[in-house]
Every structure is written in structure tokens, then in C-alpha cells.
Amino acid sequence: MADLKTRYLNLELKSPVILGSSPMTGSLDNLKRAEDNGAGAVVLRSLFEELITDEARITVDSASGFMPFSDAANFLEGASRDYFLNQYLKLVQDAKKSLSIPVIPSICCNTHGAWVEYAKRFEACGADAIELNYYILASDSRITGQQVEKMYQNLIKAARKAVSIPLAIKIGRQFSSLSNMIHVFERLGVDGIVLFNRFVRADIDLESLKISPGMVLGSKADYSETLRWIALMAAETKVDFAASTGIHDSDTVIKMLIAGAKCAQLTSAVYNEGFEVIGRYNNAIEQFMDKHHFSSLNDFIGILAQERISQPEEWERAQYMRVQSK
Numbered sequence: 001m002a003d004l005k006t007r008y009l010n011l012e013l014k015s016p017v018i019l020g021s022s023p024m025t026g027s028l029d030n031l032k033r034a035e036d037n038g039a040g041a042v043v044l045r046s047l048f049e050e051l052i053t054d055e056a057r058i059t060v061d062s063a064s065g066f067m068p069f070s071d072a073a074n075f076l077e078g079a080s081r082d083y084f085l086n087q088y089l090k091l092v093q094d095a096k097k098s099l100s101i102p103v104i105p106s107i108c109c110n111t112h113g114a115w116v117e118y119a120k121r122f123e124a125c126g127a128d129a130i131e132l133n134y135y136i137l138a139s140d141s142r143i144t145g146q147q148v149e150k151m152y153q154n155l156i157k158a159a160r161k162a163v164s165i166p167l168a169i170k171i172g173r174q175f176s177s178l179s180n181m182i183h184v185f186e187r188l189g190v191d192g193i194v195l196f197n198r199f200v201r202a203d204i205d206l207e208s209l210k211i212s213p214g215m216v217l218g219s220k221a222d223y224s225e226t227l228r229w230i231a232l233m234a235a236e237t238k239v240d241f242a243a244s245t246g247i248h249d250s251d252t253v254i255k256m257l258i259a260g261a262k263c264a265q266l267t268s269a270v271y272n273e274g275f276e277v278i279g280r281y282n283n284a285i286e287q288f289m290d291k292h293h294f295s296s297l298n299d300f301i302g303i304l305a306q307e308r309i310s311q312p313e314e315w316e317r318a319q320y321m322r323v324q325s326k
């Protein structure tokens with residue numbers, strides 16, 4: 001009988017199929033459904049520091065007519081922030097009480113630093129690990145690549161100092177030297193790296209000639225860069241990699257494991273097909289393992305990682321040199 005257990009962030013997961021962060025993981029009901037359908041862990045929707053700060057400001061602004069004193073405004077802003085934070089903490093606590101699989105809250109932090117306090121409070125609530133969701137859209141030409149990298153480093157240093165539970169960072173692909181950054185993250189003490197986040201996209205509506213939202217859900221075609229980067233980095237570092245983006249069928253989960261991921265996070269697939277996909281993927285992984293006589297995931301996690309293959313350049317091929325034109 002195939003054993004689907006895997007270790008991710010020093011946690012034992014009963015399956016490598018994880019429900020990734022999105023509004024879907026913001027309710028206890030959905031978290032339970034994920035567990036009932038066989039998820040190995042759940043990553044809660046991100047707590048957005050910026051959103052909490054904005055909401056607190058809106059509350060203060062709407063009450064400003066009744067509150068001429070700045071002390072009162074400060075108090076209200078603090079209370080409003082606490083209200084949002086407490087709602088999230090309650091979700092963490094309830095999930096920990098109701099689920100037996102690991103619960104991983106996610107913080108989307110900015111530079112204000114309040115998120116360090118949130119991380120500490122997640123830990124106090126019994127969170128099994130924390131996922132840092134961090135992204136700088138480097139559109140300000142005055143900020144250099146080195147400065148952007150420094151921001152990531154400062155964030156990880158502060159988080160590592162604040163909590164002792166395992167830490168993962170979920171990142172996008174846009175670094176000049178992604179492999180260098182991954183080694184830096186490892187040295188700074190992250191236990192896991194989620195490759196990759198897929199961010200909100202903007203589009204143009206040709207009828208109204210206005211900016212419109214881009215595709216919200218991802219597609220299967222999105223998975224190949226995740227696969228490549230997991231294969232490139234998995235055996236080169238000791239951090240655990242979680243695959244995210246484009247995982248829309250069980251074959252893709254299996255490919256990510258073969259490349260070296262310890263687990264795969266699903267989001268769009270569950271939005272599209274419901275929580276049942278988790279169970280279906282687990283069954284398909286078992287069938288694959290039986291067919292190839294693998295008894296545990298460790299028998300094949302990372303077998304095609306770059307360090308372990310005879311033609312490592314296969315994962316580095318980027319140009320279409322030999323493709324025939326029509």
C-alpha cells in the first residue's frame with residue numbers, strides 16, 4: 001500500500017496535496033472540507049497588513065466628525081486593527097481545535113512592521129508554521145534590484161527573530177538571480193519556499209477602453225516554470241519546496257514531486273472543480289506509486305532534480321535553438 005506521507009516545514013503531512021492560500025481558506029467550513037477530502041495541510045488566506053491598516057483608517061475617517069481628539073482617533077484606529085486581527089486569530093484557533101492536519105496562517109506584509117506582531121500572535125495561537133506572502137512590484141525606477149533584495153532579507157530576518165515555528169516564504173519569479181536569492185533565504189533561516197505565487201493581473205477592456213481585471217484563476221499551462229525552478233533548486237538546498245501555480249491535475253502534482261517538491265499547493269483547481277479534486281489526486285498518486293513500485297514518496301521525490309540527473313543542462317535550456325520553423 002503506497003504511503004503518501006511527506007515532511008514539509010518539519011511537519012509530517014499525511015498527503016503532499018495542500019490547499020493553498022486564497023479567500024477559500026478563510027472559513028472553517030472550507031478548511032474542514034479540505035481535511036475531509038484528504039488535504040495534507042491548509043494554508044489560510046493571507047492576512048493583509050495593508051488591508052487592516054486601510055480599514056482602520058476608514059473607520060477613523062468615518063468617525064472623525066464625532067472625534068475631535070487625536071487620542072480618541074488613535075484609540076479607534078488601534079481597536080479597529082485589533083478587531084480584524086482577532087477575527088483572523090479566531091480562525092487560526094478554531095482551525096487548530098477542529099482539524100488534525102497542520103494549519104499554516106499566511107501574512108502578506110508590507111514595510112510597516114506590524115506583521116511581526118501578527119506572526120508572534122499566530123505562534124501563540126498554536127499555528128504549525130507561517131507562510132510569508134511577500135512581493136514587491138519593482139515599478140519604482142529609483143529602487144535598485146539590490147534594494148529590493150534587501151527588503152526581502154530584512155523581512156525574513158525580522159520574522160525569523162520573532163517566531164520559532166517553521167517559516168516559509170512564498171515568492172514570485174522576478175529576481176535577477178533567483179537561485180542566489182533562494183540560497184540567501186536559506187541562510188537567513190527559512191524552512192520552506194513556495195514557488196511561485198500568481199499575482200493579480202490587470203488587463204484592458206477594448207470596449208470601454210478602461211483597465212479591467214485580468215484572469216483571476218490560473219490554468220494548467222502555468223506550471224512549467226514552477227517545475228523547472230523546483231528541479232533546479234530542490235537538491236541544491238536543504239529548504240523544503242512547495243509547488244504552487246498551474247497544478248490542475250494529478251500528473252502535475254506527481255511531476256512536482258519528481259522534480260523535488262515536498263508538496264503541492266492547489267488553489268484554482270479547487271475553485272474550478274471543488275474539494276473532491278484533493279481526494280482524486282491522492283488516489284492518482286497512489287496508483288502511480290503502485291505502478292512504479294514506489295512504497296513511499298521519498299522513493300521518488302527529487303529523482304529528476306537537476307543535481308541528480310546525468311544531463312543537468314536539460315533543466316537550464318531556455319532558448320528554442322533547434323525547433324523547426326514551419
Ligand SMILES: Cc1cc2nc3c(=O)[nH]c(=O)nc-3n(C[C@H](O)[C@H](O)[C@H](O)COP(=O)(O)O)c2cc1C
Nearest residue numbers: 020021022046133197198218244245246266267268
Ligand atoms: C482568488 C485568489 C485569491 C488568492 N489569494 C491569495 C492570498 O491571499 N495569499 C496568497 O499567498 N496567495 C493567494 N492566491 C494565490 C494562490 O495561493 C496560488 O499561489 C495561485 O493561485 C497559483 O496557484 P493555482 O494555479 O493553483 O491557482 C490567490 C489566488 C486566487 C486565484
